[in-house]
Amino acid sequence: MNKKIGFIGCGKMASAIIKGILTSCCTEKYEIKGSEINCEIAELAQERLGIPVLTDNRMLAIDSDVIFLAVKPNYVTQILEEIKDEITSEKLVVSIAAGIKTSKIEKILGNARIVRVMPNTPALVLEGMCGVCKGQFAFEEDISFVTKLLSNIGKCIEVKESQMDIVTAISGSGPAFFYKVIEDIARAGEHLGLDYDKSLMLATQTALGSAKMIFDRGKISVNDLINNVATKGGCTFVGVNVMNNENSERLFFNVIEETAKKANELGK
Numbered sequence: 001m002n003k004k005i006g007f008i009g010c011g012k013m014a015s016a017i018i019k020g021i022l023t024s025c026c027t028e029k030y031e032i033k034g035s036e037i038n039c040e041i042a043e044l045a046q047e048r049l050g051i052p053v054l055t056d057n058r059m060l061a062i063d064s065d066v067i068f069l070a071v072k073p074n075y076v077t078q079i080l081e082e083i084k085d086e087i088t089s090e091k092l093v094v095s096i097a098a099g100i101k102t103s104k105i106e107k108i109l110g111n112a113r114i115v116r117v118m119p120n121t122p123a124l125v126l127e128g129m130c131g132v133c134k135g136q137f138a139f140e141e142d143i144s145f146v147t148k149l150l151s152n153i154g155k156c157i158e159v160k161e162s163q164m165d166i167v168t169a170i171s172g173s174g175p176a177f178f179y180k181v182i183e184d185i186a187r188a189g190e191h192l193g194l195d196y197d198k199s200l201m202l203a204t205q206t207a208l209g210s211a212k213m214i215f216d217r218g219k220i221s222v223n224d225l226i227n228n229v230a231t232k233g234g235c236t237f238v239g240v241n242v243m244n245n246e247n248s249e250r251l252f253f254n255v256i257e258e259t260a261k262k263a264n265e266l267g268k
Contacts, residue, residue, distance in 0.1 A: 002031040006064030008057050008079055010034040010045035013096060014070035016123035018049055020153035023126075035060040061086040066145075069095040069105075073266055076100050080108040087112050092142050098168060099266030102135030102161060113138040115146045118167045119153070121175050128154030129174075131167030165267075169259035177255060182207055 005021070007014045014034065021030055034053040036042040046053040054060050061067050061083040071079055076097045087093060087109050094115045095105060102114045114135030122128050130150045134143050143158055150156045159167055182203045189199030214222060230236040 002029045003066065004031045004033070004064045005066045005068065006060040007032070007034040007068045007070050008060060008083075009068075009070035010036055010041075010049065010053060011070060012121065013119055013123065014068060015045075015049060016121075016128065017068070017070075017096075017119065017150065017153055018051065020123065020126055020128075021149065022050070024152035033060060033063065057082050058086055061091075064091065066092045066094060069093065069097055071097060073097045073100050076105070077108065080105060084109050089113070092138070092145070094146055098172065099165075099263050101267050102133070102138075104267070106135055106137070111137045113142055115142050116161065116164065117146065117150065118164055118172045119150070120171050123153040126153050129171040130154065130156040131159050131164060131171065132156060133159055133161040133164055165260040165263040166256070168263040169256045172263075173259045177252075178207065 007018060010018070018032055018034070021032065032051050034042075034045055034049065034051055035055065035057050036045055036053055037055055037057065039055055042053045042055050057079060067083070067087070069076060069079060076095070089111065092113045092115065093105065093109065094117055095102070096117045096119055098118065100116070102116050105114050106112060112135075115138050116133050116135065118131045120129050123130075128150075130153075132143060132146055132150070134140075147156045147158065182200070185203040186196060186200040189202065190196040194202075213225060217225060226240065230240045
């Protein structure tokens with residue numbers, strides 16, 4: 001029997017996950033539906049995704065084995081109150097709402113099986129990064145199922161819930177930080193006399209290639225990769241020294257720390 005997966009909310013992140021599942025080569029088969037309370041938005045989502053999109057969250061919960069909460073954090077309590085009577089021990093609830101702890105969901109749903117996920121926007125190009133953790137009543141099989149499902153949109157790791165704010169800061173918010181670095185490098189090239197589009201291409205492809213080098217590094221450390229490029233006395237060495245002198249490590253520590261603090265505040 002096909003596993004029925006329902007998405008309450010069909011925004012960008014939910015759409016990325018849905019498209020990843022639909023285009024994957026999984027041997028399992030899934031029956032996917034969505035819900036949007038606004039009729040016009042529901043019709044547009046149905047047309048865009050090619051799945052049935054209801055306008056009744058409760059009916060979606062009744063007809064789903066797995067329910068994804070893909071709404072903004074401030075709507076989570078309202079949605080949970082709406083569907084709580086339909087959540088049985090047979091159903092798995094997966095929340096991708098930033099900052100919302102599993103204990104907060106369990107307070108409303110009782111002994112429900114909850115898995116919390118922090119995805120990111122590169123899921124839209126199937127290069128996402130997800131952190132997952134399980135609630136008090138979820139099974140290891142639930143984590144395995146969600147991890148396998150989300151591997152269709154990129155990579156996935158399990159963490160402790162106490163670490164989810166760090167995951168949010170590094171990978172949830174991280175794309176914006178990398179966009180900023182790439183843009184800043186591209187603008188530097190432009191200011192020095194290179195056409196912006198060419199400078200952006202250089203910076204972007206270099207970032208992409210560098211990330212792949214890190215993934216494929218084997219037992220070599222990231223510092224070894226840096227030193228392999230930054231030959232002592234060479235131009236890269238000079239550039240790395242500028243970064244060290246400007247304390248780039250401290251800068252990015254502050255960025256991640258403050259972002260993690262904000263993520264923690266959202267959960268409250």
